[in-house]
Amino acid sequence: MNDFYSLKLLDRMEGLIRRTGVDYRTLRLILQTKLTMDGRRTPTVMAANRKDTEASSGSPLRVHWIYLLFGLVLIPFVVVKGSYIFTMGLTFGLLMFLISTTLISDFSAVMLDLREKNILHTKPIDKRTLNMAKSIHILLYLMSLTLTIAGPSLLVSLFSQGVVFFLLYGAGIILLDCFILVFTALCYLVILRLFDGEKLKDIINYVQIVLTVGLTVGYQFVSRLVSFSLLDTSFTPDWWYYAIPPVWFAAPFEWFVGGNGNAATTALTLLALAVPLLLLAAYIRLMPMFERSLQKLAAEEAGGRDNGVLARRLSAFFCQNRQEATFFRFTWSMMKNERDFKLRTYPTVGLSMALPFIFILNIAQGSGGVSSLKSSPGYLAIYGTALLMMTVVQMLRYSVSYKGAWIYKALPLQPGALISRGVLKAAVLRLLLPVFAVEAVIFTVLFGPRIIPELGTALLALLLYSVICWRIFPQALPFAEKYEQASRKEFTGISFLLLFIMFGFGLLHYLSTRIPAGIVIYSVILAAANVWGWRSAFGNKTLQGERAAGAGV
Amino acid sequence: MNLGEEPVIEISGLWMNYSDRMVLRGIDLAVYRGQIIGYIGPNGAGKSTTVKIMLGLVEGYNGTVRIFGKDIKSGDATYKGRIGYVPEVAEMYDSLTAREYLTFIGELYGLPHEAAEAKARRLMALLDMERVYDKRIASYSKGMKQKVLLVSSMLHDPDILFLDEPLSGLDANSVMVVKEILATLAAKGKTIFYSSHIMDVVEKISSRIILLDGGELMADGTFAELQERSTEGTLESIFNRLTGFDQYRDIAGEFVAAVMDGEAG
Incomplete structure (x- = not known):
């Protein structure tokens, strides 16, 4: 175990801490152990037999x-x-x-x-x-x-x-x-x-x-x-x-x-x-x-009584393949039940709901009142909901019960594409669409019914964006890794890239409204891209266990 | 002080409820030096709650618990320095190596760093774990983790051991070693509190068996005494009778039928 710089600083205050009646030796020991552990990653199930030496990187005390x-x-x-x-x-x-x-x-x-x-x-x-x-x-x-x-x-x-x-x-x-x-x-x-x-x-x-x-x-x-x-x-x-x-x-x-x-x-x-x-x-x-x-x-928990009718209907409607549907339902219930996932994702859900309104508020303040909204392109703020997909896709790989991921290896599963598509569909339907729907209704009230067709375009863009998120983040099996602060930081660069892509979509949308029939062309292109994306983005990519786990480690 | 006469653990009138239900309903118990207590009962009988109360993990109980003659409610944690604990779930800081983890635990028990390290290494080597001593615990098999837990509970030479399924995951040879260790420790005056669901083992190693069901003591005595009181031959069947369970054949039959019934399951 290494001696941490922060602990040496703490040693300076030893006298002060002792005075509060604390056993300083034990305190230091516990802290030292905890800091050591924080600096390590718990290997995922798939990566259990990797070499130990490389894993000691990533101290959370590194510069963010x-x-x-x-x-x-x-x-x-x-x-x-x-x-x-x-x-x-x-x-x-x-x-x-x-x-x-x-x-x-x-x-x-x-x-x-x-x-x-x-x-x-x-x-x-x-x-x-x-x-x-x-x-x-x-x-x-x-x-x-x-x-x-x-x-x-x-x-x-x-x-x-x-x-x-x-x-x-x-x-x-x-x-x-x-x-x-x-x-x-x-x-x-x-x-x-x-x-x-x-x-x-x-x-x-x-x-x-x-x-x-x-x-x-x-x-x-x-x-x-x-x-x-x-x-x-x-x-x-x-x-x-x-x-x-x-x-x-x-x-x-x-x-x-x-x-x-x-x-x-x-x-x-x-x-x-x-x-x-x-x-x-x-x-x-x-x-x-x-x-x-x-x-x-x-305290012991009493299990929920949900019989999963909704998930079953949705999966039957949106998934053609049986395995895809299975993973749709699996993801659906995991997202619903795992608090850790909710804890990390729902704040972003809230944020992505609030963010567009903050944009709008600023626009309204700048240009004089809510009435001016009717003619402004402020509704493009709905692209802010894309933030949600960015976080969700990133978080879907983590779980507290990541050890359960052995089932992916033990069960007779088809390669990754079907798993991924089922998982992503579940995420879109459970989180993105409800948020989008709520915003769309409020936006329609604020900006007038003229924006309804354009909201459709935005939705197409967001669906495509979801696939892009999935592709750009390192591939991983759902709920198969342990969440650790340190590992998440590696995604900072990717998150920035995705943020730019989000702005890019918004900008394209805005530009297309400037030219005649532009929005129609934009929508058609988006629709085609969606068909292609959802069909083939997952197609040729297999999620080999080692690679999937290795990507996050 | 003659510990042979005074109980090491003395529980009287212990009641405990979790928000809505009673987990313990008036437990009275005195445990003496050198006893190996087989602490048995069905799931949810209150076994681990009793142990957790004695370890100070659970508060809010009624009644008194005295360990080494001192009421543990006083809040003084020093008595824990003479207790070793193997929890049912192998919870450890598993991103540490065995060396780091055991040294850490040893130091928490008040051993100097070098002494803790040396003792941990020696004990681990005896359990054939020298090879993986410097590997992360996360990479261990179930049995190896169990060995780490066992060693961590004994590093500080405790007078009482609380063991919850201590043999789980161990191979047959290690089981023999550990059983022998426990018997020898008891002979040297240590007290061992052994909870398990594996009746054959409890029957063989316990000097006294306590059966808990629904938060109450259903039986307390040596295996021979329990046998005398009933017609059944094995602890397993005594257990079944005392907990009022007799339809195991029917359930097993139905289960297999359901397994082999293709789609119906």
């Missing part, structure tokens, strides 16, 4: 490139002088958004982990140490994530704004991290207390989705600050400013750097300081209760 990119975007905000409540509010808003969504989707599993019960809680370690180890484990990731995002702008701020700004920013980031972590944990605690068994797990799921969507929409509010604070040099906030945490964290800048010390900035600054600390105190107090309640998650 995409976040670094976001971090660079933040730099201009810390260079600008004046109206700090706006620039820093925006900065903290973006930070909060990125950090919380990542925390919810990727570290919820760590927070709600039950595996360690059997292994760690049976050892002579007191609860305080165990809880501390868990918190620090999450905190380490949170810090590395935060540093990646905020690091560049933090560094720049030292030179562009001076030491006071730099220190305020640093402290603000730490408080923000505490705030996010504790707030999320407390949300979970409330749910754990209120609900039981199956319902509990479902509710957690929904809360995660709601939180993610809420953050997205909430972030829009922060950017609304523009119109207020740029006009007004003597900052006087509306009441709802107090409900937006990023504004709290921005207030001290207005106060100490901008020199606008008044009752409002003082109050907001106090909020920024007091709320995270109070929550932290409450969290430490409530942590044992959290752990106790966690046990509820282990």
Whole structure:
């Protein structure tokens, strides 16, 4: 086991940690083991006999490139002088958004982990140490994530704004991290207390989705600050400013750097300081209760009673081949039942539902009211739902019960094409189409019935896009790999490419509306491409076990 | 202190319910040094719940559980340092190698790093696991994982062992070795709490058999004592009778009929 840099940093704080009554030696040992494990990939069933040496790459503490990119975007905000409540509010808003969504989707599993019960809680370690180890484990990731995002702008701020700004920013980031972590944990605690068994797990799921969507929409509010604070040099906030945490964290800048010390900035600054600390105190107090309640998650489940009529009808209608239909139904029920899948996918479902409206909102604001929508091409925002397919296709390969994938090898199955098509069809019908349908209805109301034919065109494009997603991501058998944060990062490049393709489709659509009969031609081409895509994109490609598993490892 | 007289484990009036149903209904039990307890009962009888309560994994029970003479409700975890546990599900940090995992566990039990490593290696070598000692546990077969679990439960020379199906996946030779290990440990004064569904083994190695059904103790005694109380010859048939199960032939017959019935299944 290697010695981690982060642990050496932790050693500096040994005295402080010891003072809280924690057994530091054990704490360090647990953390060291966990970090070692995080850096490894559990080999999938198919890849079990691969060499061990190559698999030790991929520490989650490696730089997250995409976040670094976001971090660079933040730099201009810390260079600008004046109206700090706006620039820093925006900065903290973006930070909060990125950090919380990542925390919810990727570290919820760590927070709600039950595996360690059997292994760690049976050892002579007191609860305080165990809880501390868990918190620090999450905190380490949170810090590395935060540093990646905020690091560049933090560094720049030292030179562009001076030491006071730099220190305020640093402290603000730490408080923000505490705030996010504790707030999320407390949300979970409330749910754990209120609900039981199956319902509990479902509710957690929904809360995660709601939180993610809420953050997205909430972030829009922060950017609304523009119109207020740029006009007004003597900052006087509306009441709802107090409900937006990023504004709290921005207030001290207005106060100490901008020199606008008044009752409002003082109050907001106090909020920024007091709320995270109070929550932290409450969290430490409530942590044992959290752990106790966690046990509820282990309670036995009563199976669902769904008899699968819908899946059977749909599969009979959309799949000609028997094996394809089987995999359609299999995927259908896995997507329905596996919470892990929902946890990772549904926030994106929510996001892809919200995103088009955010686009539209911005258009409406820019060009004066909802009435102007009727003639605008804003409905093309419906291409935003493509985001959903990108995530789903990526996630379909993962499962908590990935070990069950031995059946692919043991059963007399035809090569991959039929499996893939059944799986993808199920994903499209279960997730893409409902979301699309809801959006289409709302868009029709907003933009008028003129867009209905064009929505049909967009649907064709999205269907084609689904196939493209499937082709571009490394091929894999469904639900056959263990989800690990590290492995997912390798798809960042592909995701970007797919994002561009999504914009490409939207752009083509827009251009085709500019030329006469263009949209008809575009639709015909799309229809033909769909027929070809769904027929042959899967055709000649076999999913050999080794290759499929190897692709994700 | 003479442990021979004081019970190592003392459970009295233990009740436990999970949200809607009672899992344990007033268990009273005293276990002494050197006993091998065969802890048996049908699925869902409450066996693992009892063990989990004793390990402090499950809270919210009624009644008292005293281990080494101390009430475990006090929250002091030090008693766990004298307990070894092999859970039913082979849950381990399987992305670690056996060396890493066992050293980690040994250290958690308070052994110094080098001592833990050396002892783990020695024990593993004795179980013929030296070859894979530095390979990831994830790549092990079921039996190999079981050996790691067994070693991890004994590294710290515990006074009580809780074993849940400890022989599962082991080959015949390893089974003999492990059975012998358990008998020898008991002879040296260790207490072993052995849950299993394999009645032949329980019958042979246990010095005392406890049968749990529906959260209640149905029988408690040596195998000979249980035999005296009933007409059946084997523990399996005693088990069947005490749990009120007698239609195994009918069920088996119907099952085979369904298997061979082509499409009907």
